Amino acid sequence: MAPTLRFLISITLACGLLILLLVWSDLSFAEVWAGLGRLGWGVWLGTLALQGTLYLLRALRLRALLSPDLPRPMGGLLAVSVTHTLMAYLLPARLGEASLPLYLARSLGRSKSEGAAVLLLVRLLDFACLVGTMAVVCFLLGTSAKYPELIWLTPLGLALVVPTVLFALLIVRSSLLVELLTRLLSILRLQRWPMGQRVLDFSQQVREDVRRGGGRRLLMGALWTMPLWLGIFSFWGLLAVHTGLVDLGLLEATFGSSLTVLSTLIPLNAFAGVGFQDAGFAFGFGVLGVDPTLAAASAVATHLVYSVNLLLFGVLGQVFMPKATVLKSI
Numbered sequence: 001m002a003p004t005l006r007f008l009i010s011i012t013l014a015c016g017l018l019i020l021l022l023v024w025s026d027l028s029f030a031e032v033w034a035g036l037g038r039l040g041w042g043v044w045l046g047t048l049a050l051q052g053t054l055y056l057l058r059a060l061r062l063r064a065l066l067s068p069d070l071p072r073p074m075g076g077l078l079a080v081s082v083t084h085t086l087m088a089y090l091l092p093a094r095l096g097e098a099s100l101p102l103y104l105a106r107s108l109g110r111s112k113s114e115g116a117a118v119l120l121l122v123r124l125l126d127f128a129c130l131v132g133t134m135a136v137v138c139f140l141l142g143t144s145a146k147y148p149e150l151i152w153l154t155p156l157g158l159a160l161v162v163p164t165v166l167f168a169l170l171i172v173r174s175s176l177l178v179e180l181l182t183r184l185l186s187i188l189r190l191q192r193w194p195m196g197q198r199v200l201d202f203s204q205q206v207r208e209d210v211r212r213g214g215g216r217r218l219l220m221g222a223l224w225t226m227p228l229w230l231g232i233f234s235f236w237g238l239l240a241v242h243t244g245l246v247d248l249g250l251l252e253a254t255f256g257s258s259l260t261v262l263s264t265l266i267p268l269n270a271f272a273g274v275g276f277q278d279a280g281f282a283f284g285f286g287v288l289g290v291d292p293t294l295a296a297a298s299a300v301a302t303h304l305v306y307s308v309n310l311l312l313f314g315v316l317g318q319v320f321m322p323k324a325t326v327l328k329s330i
Contacts, residue, residue, distance in 0.1 A: 038243055039301075047238065047239060047305060050231060051309050051313065053231055054235065055313065056078065057228040058081040058085070059080075061122065061125075061225060062104075065218070066217075067114065067212065071108070075320065081317075085310065088100075103115075103321070107322045107323065111209070113205035113208075117209035121174060125171060125225040130261060134157075134258045136157065137258065139154055141153050141252075142154030142157060147289075150288075178207040182203040182207060233254045233257045236257035236260050236261070236281075237253030243302055244297060255284060255288065256284035256285040260281040263277050263279060278299040279299075
C-alpha cells in the first residue's frame with residue numbers, strides 16, 4: 001500500500017473513530033477538563049516517574065538483545081528508547097517504528113540489520129506478553145461472579161491462548177520467519193534489480209543477526225519484557241483511576257489498559273494515536289459497565305497526559321542523543 005494512501009486511510013479512520021466516540025458518549029470539553037482536574041500535580045509527577053521507569057526497562061531490554069561486541073551505554077540506550085517511542089507514537093501507520101535501527105546506527109554505531117533484528121524481537125516479545133495477559137484477564141473476568149453478563153470473555157480468553165503460543169513460537173524461531181521472507185523475495189526475483197539485490201542481502205543479514213540474538217540474550221530480553229508490561233498496565237490503570245474511573249480493580253484496569261495499548265499498535269493508526277487510542281480506552285472500560293461519557297472523558301484526559309509526558313521525554317531524548325564515532329553501513 002502506497003504511503004500516501006495509508007496516510008489518507010489512517011487520517012480518515014482516526015477522524016471517524018473520534019467523531020463516533022464523541023457522538024456515542026455525548027462528551028463535552030468541560031467533562032474532559034474535569035477528568036484532568038482530578039489528577040493533581042502529585043499524580044501527574046507520579047505518571048512521569050512511572051513513564052521514566054518504563055523507558056529504563058526498555059533500555060535494559062535493548063541492552064540485553066544487542067550484541068556485546070560494541071559498547072551498550074545506558075545513557076545512549078535511554079535516549080534511543082525515548083526517541084524511538086516518540087516517533088513510533090507520533091507518525092501515522094506506525095511508520096516511526098523504522099526509526100529504531102536508524103537511531104541505533106547513528107547513536108551506538110550498530111548495523112542497521114542488527115537494529116532491524118532487535119526491533120523484530122522486541123515487537124514479538126511485546127505482542128506475546130500483551131496477548132498472553134489479555135488471555136488471562138479475559139478468562140478471569142469471564143468466570144468472575146462480579147460480571148455474569150461478560151461470560152463471553154471466557155471463550156475469548158481461551159481463544160487468545162492460540163496467538164499467544166504462536167507469538168512464543170515466532171520468538172523462538174524468529175530467524176525462520178526472516179528466512180521465509182527472504183525466500184519469498186527470492187521467488188519474486190527481486191535480485192534482477194540492484195535495489196532488489198540490496199533488499200535480499202539486507203534480509204539475509206537480518207536473519208543472521210536474529211539468530212545471533214537468540215539463546216541467553218533472548219531470554220534476558222523476555223525477562224525484562226514482563227516487568228515492562230506490568231509497568232505499562234500500571235501506568236494506564238493509574239491514569240484511568242485518577243481521571244474518574246475510581247471503582248476499578250486490578251483485573252478491570254488491566255483489561256481496559258490492554259485494549260488501549262492494542263489500539264495504538266494498529267498499523268493504520270493516525271498521528272499520536274488520535275481516535276484509535278481513545279476508542280480502545282473507552283470501549284475497553286465501557287465493556288465493564290463504565291458510563292460512556294465518563295469513559296470517553298477519561299480516555300481523552302489520559303491521552304493528553306500521555307502525549308505531554310511523551311513529548312517532554314522525547315525532547316530530552318533528542319538533546320542527549322549521542323553520536324557514534326563509527327557507523328556500519330548495513
